[in-house]
Amino acid sequence: MPNNNASTTLATTHKAVKQLRLEASVRRINVSQAATDLKNFCLQNAHKDPLLMGVPSGDNPFRPPKSCGLL
Template structure:
């Protein structure tokens, strides 16, 4: 039982080491640079943002359904 537990702990430790190696290899940038890039992206795409510009009623899938009546 302890041998099985030891091998299980070894597998968990190996997975942790593998994940840490992956995270150590991630390219990092300064927060100020990331914030500036995010701000520029938002400003460049503001005209396409439906939350800022609104959605035309013809394209809005959530508009209330129109009632239909036959005369």
């Protein structure tokens, strides 16, 4: 059985190394650049954001139901 445990450990190590190599090959940018890009995106799309602009009552699927006039 020790051989099976060693092969499992070896397979796990190979998998970890493969994942680390994949992560090391990812192109990265500076946090300051990512923050600037995110800020610009948010500013450019603010007019479409319902949290900032609100939702027109006719388009709001979550508006409270109107009460019925019939009693």
